[in-house]
Amino acid sequence: MKRVTIKDIARIAGVSYATISRALSGSREVSEQTRARILEICKQEGYRTNALARSLSCNKTNVIGLVVPDITNPFYAELALEIETSARRLNYNVMLCNSVHYEDNIGELMDFLISHQVDGIILASSHNEARACLHEYRQVIPSVLVGASVSDNDDFCVNAVSVDNRAGGRMAAEYLIGLGHQDIVYLGFRPASITHQLRFSGFQRAMQQRSLTPTVLENHESSSSLQIGYQLGKQLFAQGTSSTAIFAATDSLALGVIQAADEFNLRIPEDISLLGFDNISYAALPKITLTTIDQRKPVLAETAVKHLVSVIEHPDDDGYAHHMIRPALVERRSCCAPGRQPD
C-alpha cells in the first residue's frame, strides 16, 4: 500500500521534483518532451497526487461541506445530488454530513468540516437554530443556508437560498380556491419555524382576500414526518370534517394523511382533495400521485452552490444575500373540484 510520491518520480526521471510539480499542474514552464516523459512515468508507477499535501500547501481544498438533516429523507437526497452535480461543474467536491446524530449542536459538525479545511459550507435545514449557527460562524467560514427561510427583520446576517414560501402558500390556496374549494384545512402548521410561518401567511392571506378562513391543524414537533401527518389526519377525520380539501404543509405530512384517509375509507380526491408541498419523489409513485408545490431543487441547488462559491472567491466583501426561488405547481391526481369526480 506504499504510495509513490512526487520525489520517487523525480528520482526515476532524473529531474528535480519541482519540475514534476510543474508538469503535473499544467504549467507552461516545462518543455513538452520532459512533460510527456514525466506523465508517462507517472502513469507507469501509478502516481496519484496527494490531495491533502496539495491542499495544505495551497491553503485551498476545493471541497465544500454539505450538511443535511438526514440523507434518508428523499427531499434532501435529491437536493444533495443536485448540489454535488452543480459543485462538480464548478470544480468543487462535496463532503456530505448528516446532522441527525448532532441535533441541537450543529456547531460540532461545522467544526468537523472546518477542521477538514472545507472552503465553505452549505447548510440545508429548516430548523431555526440553523441560521443562528451560521450567523455565529460567519467570520469563520463562508456559508449559505439552503431550503429554509430567514426572517427579514432580525439581526442574523446569513447568506440564504430558499423557495419563496409565501408565494408557495399563496399558490396553494389559489389553486384550491380556483378548483372551487372554500372549506379548506391547512394541516401541519409549525409556528416555531419561519419557513412555515411564511408559507402559512401566504396561504392565509390569499384566503382572506376571498373572505375565507382555513381550519388549521398545528404541528408542534420540530419536523414534519409521515407519522405526524398520519396522526393529524386521523384527528381530523375522527371528528368528521366538513372540509373538501386539505393543504398539507409538506409532502411527508401528505403521505401520512393518505394513510389516515385510507383507514377512514375516504377516497382522494373524490371525497377530499389533498395538496402537498415539496414534490418529493414519493409523490409521483403509483397510487400516490400527489399534486404538490415543487421547490425546484435543481434551481435551489445551483443557486446555492454559485452563491457559496462566489463568497468563497470574494472573502473581502462581507455583505450577504437571500435568494428567492419561485415555486411551481405540479399537477397530478390528488385534487379535483369539490363533490366531483376527477377529470
Added chain:
Amino acid sequence: MKRVTIKDIARIAGVSYATISRALSGSREVSEQTRARILEICKQEGYRTNALARSLSCNKTNVIGLVVPDITNPFYAELALEIETSARRLNYNVMLCNSVHYEDNIGELMDFLISHQVDGIILASSHNEARACLHEYRQVIPSVLVGASVSDNDDFCVNAVSVDNRAGGRMAAEYLIGLGHQDIVYLGFRPASITHQLRFSGFQRAMQQRSLTPTVLENHESSSSLQIGYQLGKQLFAQGTSSTAIFAATDSLALGVIQAADEFNLRIPEDISLLGFDNISYAALPKITLTTIDQRKPVLAETAVKHLVSVIEHPDDDGYAHHMIRPALVERRSCCAPGRQPD
C-alpha cells in the same frame, strides 16, 4: 477567515509547540496544569486542529470512502446512513460519492478517493464490473464490496458483504408456494448480474423441488428501475397472464408492477399477489404495503464497516472473505392465497 494554528497557541502560552501538540493529543507527558492552561487558551482563541496537516503527518485520515450508485435511490440512502453510523462508532468518518456521473469507469472515483488518502473504500454496487475494479485495486487500497454477490469460482480476490441472495430467492419461492401459488412469474431477472443469478437460482431450485416452473421475464438493462418494472408489468398483463403471483426481483421493479396493475384494473393482492426484494422505505408507504424480502441494511452496513476496518488495521495479511447476511421476510399486504381475499 485566518485560522489560528498550534504555533499561535504556543506563542501566547509561552511554550514550544511540541507541548501543545502533546497536550491536544492527550499524551500523559504533560503536567496537568499546563495542559489545562493550554486547553483554555485553545478554546478562547477558537483553535481547531487542521485535520489535513495531522493526516499528512500521521499517514492516516480515519476516513473511509463510500461509493454508491445514486444516493437518491432509497436503498442506498438508507445503507449510507447505516454505514456512517457504524463507521462513526469505530471512530471513522465517511466520504460519500455517487458513481452516477462515472458509470463505467469507477476507477476514476476510486482514484479520487485514494488521492484524498482515505484509509479504505466501501463500494456499494450490483454491477459486475465493480468486483473486477476492486480486484484491480486490491494492492492499492483496502476495500470491500457491499450489496453485490461475487462468484465463488472466478479469479477475483475481493472482500465482500452481501445478503445471501440464493437463500433470499428460495425464501421468496417458498413463501409464495406456502400461500398456495403454483403459477408464479419471476419478473426482472438480470442474467448478466451474479447477484441476480444467485437470487434466481435459489428461487428456481425451490420451485423445481415441487416440480414447479416459473414464468420468467428477463430484464436486459443494467439496473432495476420502476420504469422497467412498469414495462415488464404491462407486457405481462397485456398478454393476459394466468399466474396468481409475481416475484419482482427488486422492490423498485415491484413499484412499477403496481403502477401497471393499476392501469389494467388488477387489484393487489386480490387478483394477483406481489412479492418484492430489498425492503426499501417506499415499500411501507400507505397503499403500497409491499411484502418483501429484507436485505437487513443495518447488519449489512455494520458487517461491511467492521470488515473494512479490520483489513485497514491488518494490512499485512492479504486474505479476503465474503460475508453472507441472512435475508428476512417482511410481511405486509401485497400477498395472499390465490383466489382469496387477504386476511
Added chain:
DNA sequence: CTGTTAGCGCCTTCAA
C-alpha cells in the same frame, strides 16, 4: 526551461 529552498500545520523521535 529547470533546480533550490522555504514553507503549509502537525507529529514524533531525540535530547536536555
Added chain:
DNA sequence: TTGAAGGCGCTAACAG
C-alpha cells in the same frame, strides 16, 4: 516535563 529539529507530500517564489 519540555524543547529542538526533521519530515509528511506538495507548491511557489527565487535563482540560475
